[in-house]
Amino acid sequence: xxxxxxxxxxxxxxxxxxxxxxxxxxxxxxxxxxxxxxxxxxxxxxxxxxxxxxxxxxxxxxxxxxxxxxxxxxxxxxxxxxxxxxxxxxxxxxxxxxxxxxxxxxxxxxxxxxxxxxxxxxxxxxxxxxxxxxxxxxxxxxxxxxxxxxxxxxxxxxxxxxxxxxxxxxxxxxxxxxxxxxxxxxxxxxxxxxxxxxxxxxxxxxxxxxxxxxxxxxxxxxxxxxxxxxxxxxxxxxxxxxxxxxxxxxxxxxxxxxxxxxxxxxxxxxxxxxxxxxxxxxxxx
Numbered sequence: 001x002x003x004x005x006x007x008x009x010x011x012x013x014x015x016x017x018x019x020x021x022x023x024x025x026x027x028x029x030x031x032x033x034x035x036x037x038x039x040x041x042x043x044x045x046x047x048x049x050x051x052x053x054x055x056x057x058x059x060x061x062x063x064x065x066x067x068x069x070x071x072x073x074x075x076x077x078x079x080x081x082x083x084x085x086x087x088x089x090x091x092x093x094x095x096x097x098x099x100x101x102x103x104x105x106x107x108x109x110x111x112x113x114x115x116x117x118x119x120x121x122x123x124x125x126x127x128x129x130x131x132x133x134x135x136x137x138x139x140x141x142x143x144x145x146x147x148x149x150x151x152x153x154x155x156x157x158x159x160x161x162x163x164x165x166x167x168x169x170x171x172x173x174x175x176x177x178x179x180x181x182x183x184x185x186x187x188x189x190x191x192x193x194x195x196x197x198x199x200x201x202x203x204x205x206x207x208x209x210x211x212x213x214x215x216x217x218x219x220x221x222x223x224x225x226x227x228x229x230x231x232x233x234x235x236x237x238x239x240x241x242x243x244x245x246x247x248x249x250x251x252x253x254x255x256x257x258x259x260x261x262x263x264x265x266x267x268x269x270x271x272x273x274x275x276x277x278x279x280x281x282x283x284x285x
Contacts, residue, residue, distance in 0.1 A: 021210055021283030028173060029183060029191035030278055034094045035086035035119070036060040036162040037072040039234050040187070045277040048215055050270045051158045052167030053189050055088035060162040061109065061117040067124070068150070069162060070117055073226045074130040075142040080113050082233050094119075099234075123162055128152055134243055134262070137227040157269075166220050171265035174200045178249065179264060181242040185229035186265055192282055199250045201266045208271065210283040215274030221254040222263035229264075 032053050033040035037060075047054045061070040061081070072078045083099040096119075098104040098112070110116045128150050136146035157163040171188040174196045183191045190211075194200055204219040211217060229242035246262035253260050 021285040024282045025194040027280045028193040034088045037081040039085035049273045064116045069129045071129040134227045166267035168268040212280035216272035217268040223265040224261040
């Protein structure tokens with residue numbers, strides 16, 4: 001997960017119908033992140049399959065010294081990734097640009113990051129990523145040696161891709177108002193415009209959502225937050241409140257057997273694929 005990689009057995013179950021349902025809001029923004037832990041791109045529309053938005057998190061940087069996937073959850077090593085941006089190309093590849101706006105290749109990334117990395121499109125079996133303990137990062141800073149865990153990627157996602165946990169991440173404008181932070185810090189795929197106060201998507205966990213005419217989702221769990229939202233994202237400066245506010249106001253148990261953790265947003269899996277566009281209505285079925 002973004003903030004916690006936790007597994008669990010999820011039964012996709014049957015799809016949901018296209019009935020009216022209960023209106024929850026509308027899709028305000030669509031975001032795609034072609035390379036894990038790099039800045040992403042804004043979309044007006046996208047196809048969504050069982051593995052999420054087309055082109056999302058299909059690539060990652062592999063730390064050749066450890067064999068682990070590079071991820072900004074370990075900011076002492078990888079906070080610099082959030083200075084680079086990735087866009088999907090028409091031929092199925094990816095283009096990476098650096099903070100100066102110039103194209104960046106593996107050699108340039110390795111030199112800037114101080115570790116030799118390779119851009120890979122296939123998730124190695126048992127691929128793992130380090131996650132620094134977020135409270136320790138808040139207390140001691142991103143350059144400090146802090147405790148961390150090592151977790152397997154994509155335990156509630158189909159094979160392929162570099163998802164922390166599940167193939168889709170949603171966050172509401174209600175949650176963004178509660179934290180006072182930009183959506184980019186939380187790296188969602190869907191930003192949902194909602195009218196309620198606080199962390200309203202907590203109530204969607206375990207429910208099925210209809211988005212637009214055909215897309216159907218099941219919300220699996222609240223999204224535990226790591227140190228990533230607090231880091232500099234491109235031109236956005238560091239903002240510790242992006243984690244501190246959820247820690248104070250929205251500690252919930254994401255999955256059975258886990259402790260209460262700071263959460264913002266929810267993870268979802270795809271029950272029925274479809275095309276999604278900004279402005280699509282979101283309904284609870």
